[in-house]
Amino acid sequence: MAFITTGTLLSLAALAQARNNGVGKLPVMGYDTYNAFGCDYDGALATAQAKAMNETGLVALGYNTFILDDCYALKERDAQGFLQQNLTRFPGGLKKWTESINQYGVSGSAYSSNGYLTCGAYPGGYGHEMQDLETWRSWGWDGMVKYDNCYIPYDNVTMENEFGRFKRMADAIDDLAAKYNEKPFIYSLCQWGWENPMNWAPRISQAWRIDADITPFWTAIKTIINLQAASYLATGFYQHGDMDMLEVGNSGQGTPVGNMTLAEQRSHFTAWTLLKSHLLIGTDLRNATNETLSILGNKELIDINQDENEGAALAPFRVGFQDDFSDIEYNFTSPPPYWAGNSSYGAVFMIINYADEQREMGFNLTENWAVRAGRQYNVRDMWKHEHVGVAVRNWTVTLEAHDVAALLLTDVGPEPARKLADGELAPPCAYPFLAHQCTSPNGSFIYNGSITEWGF
Template structure:
């Protein structure tokens, strides 16, 4: 099955290269818009700031992405989450930015971000309101997509709150939600109709078996509920996502939510999250206060060898070789014939772990050292990440 998926991915890449165009809108094949050949990388304000987002914050973060080296390491999207909008639409029914938080509007922020070699993302909702209670896009998809394109937006995160009359942020006890596919398809088509390349991020928290159908609707789709800055939350989200790799690949990715690195977990747990997200072929969207990030946090984000695993063009996510006693061995095939291997100790005590790999060169991707085998004493909540180059 994994070989079949890899072959399909290669065929899709060849189709795009030869024709210069993605499949028609509505196609169930990954790559309907030709974007996100590898998992998107960037930053989002929500984990660290919630609804407290301003133009100044976005511009300050764009500068930090450049000065820290994150942009040059591949982090390109600066994504505005919920809270950017005015409380109501304007007299013409159009979305508008909050005049206090974004005094010069979204287009000015986009210009600032683009001038630094970065791309701008924005947030909306497939329901009547956003999760923060601002105007949603249900029934306004064409106009909202046109507005996003006119402002210079490159990425849209599309949430799932208030999905129909009587629905609140997370449930519809007093009403009936329209199926997610019926609400996500209009925005997909509206974004395509603008003619602007806009990555479409589906955020319905993995409900309605999203991974099974979302490839025809978006470039990435959430597999779970929201992540918290705790080891328990990160572990649960990894466990829910790791078995869904067969649904994802180039141009369409499982999204286990934004990274919580730098937001309160231990250094060991931060490194584990970066390692596991790379093995999952997950989007790498930082969610911390980037302007004040420590050198150690920046070093985690910008490890080129780990990023190369995440961004591997084959796009095949890791599978679990074994997980006895909470000791996970994960492997991931890479495009050039190499293999990525992770030893993840999910338990609360250190453990000696090892696995058999093909003969060849073994590199520890966090230290850069080489060894003849894959094995180590792995700390509690820790992960060792290796790249194996098989002998010729």
């Protein structure tokens, strides 16, 4: 394969858009076996998860595909190079297993790796891309291909870095769809954020991992949110930064066994939904608590994740240059706490308290583009599921350690008129940045609600 040129990249961008027509518009919702069970699962256990998804109402909310992650096949291909079914784990074969989950409204999705082997040392897809796609199709899988990054071949394709190897499966997915005149698989790269995938993965895929494997600990959640702060701009319709599978429900269980509090799990789920990641359940739903189901089943947040009219993720604000002319820098311990953006339902704000104690946190309506100073907004708390007040100029919340506020703001008209002692109307731009440029009609500067003789 020749080295990629600029002209080739432009052509690939056009091909990616053609592939994306009608596929991969929204983040994928479903189940993945890895976080709950690692390699320790079989067909009966997997089907039990699909059954639980249906009976708890999660399928109705959109969790409708199922990934058998690593270790579902035998460790050797057959003489013709085909994947071999593990009939001990899946009596009757994988097509029969797929039919067992279809009855619960759940489809099948595929897992593999673009190396010689998967990360669990099962047969990888490298050199067998079309062959494996045909196999998965014959088993009734038609949702997504999660494509891992282990046992990397040393060859002329690998010399072109991550892009070259992952493009092999992208091309095969296109060819399979053309061969059968079918909707293509959604293609989700699991390459751990290597080589800044937000800059190249949208050319060949619908999603890409931004991080190493998630673990069920608060430190991992903060690390991933901080990484998303550098890559959120690449997310939109047809392309999503994948923050990895959900760990909700894995306190006291999972692989490894987790220890997140309910507040931390709420923050985790809120960030994954509002930053437009896949929502792939990774806990044993047979023993899911009401608290776990209430988090996974938060329809208000899911609706924003699956918004048909707004594909962008929330963006961090109060980043960098501040109203007091200082700079703020964030890190894996303390990622950006303030995020906002738009949706079909109104302006969306997410505030996360990373501190180990209760904090009062708030924002001003001049700080973010999604709302306007001089307007007032109904505020809905999407965890309390109720209207909690009207924001005029600012809004403040009290958050326990590691908890989150997910707020929906809807415009209800101009703010009430009020006058200062000097007779001037209080300016909507009084704080923070515009305070240093906001003037009365006569040109005198207004600062924090009072006329001054000086300006910026």
